[in-house]
Amino acid sequence: QAHLVESGGGLVQAGGSLRLSCAASGRTFSSYTMGWFRQAPGKEREFVAAISWVGGTYYADSGKGRFTISRDNRENTVYLQMNNLKPEDTAVYYCAVDARRYRTVIHTTLREYDDWGQGTQVTVSS
Numbered sequence: 624q625a626h627l628v629e630s631g632g633g634l635v636q637a638g639g640s641l642r643l644s645c646a647a648s649g650r651t652f653s654s655y656t657m658g659w660f661r662q663a664p665g666k667e668r669e670f671v672a673a674i675s676w677v678g679g680t681y682y683a684d685s686g687k688g689r690f691t692i693s694r695d696n697r698e699n700t701v702y703l704q705m706n707n708l709k710p711e712d713t714a715v716y717y718c719a720v721d722a723r724r725y726r727t728v729i730h731t732t733l734r735e736y737d738d739w740g741q742g743t744q745v746t747v748s749s
Contacts, residue, residue, distance in 0.1 A: 632743030
């Protein structure tokens, strides 16, 4: 079972940037797709972005052109660079590990990920 710790959230004005980090332990990090999800108050948790174990990436439409996901396998860390933030990006952001290793197809549904961090709050003011 993986242990994930997110950091980097905070309060930012619209148009600003944040870089989220997720430090992972407990699994062979480099063998798994890593995903970022978010949950706004009163809404369901939704997919944001993911990066496969071979470096392929996929983004939800909401973040395309503004968010960039990356990973550092030496540091067992996945990042989410968020630029041009909007008030609608306000949410708790979670990182998660794919339930199966070595998958090259990126999944966007929650049930395909089986370990989650505790989340980091991102608040974007208008």
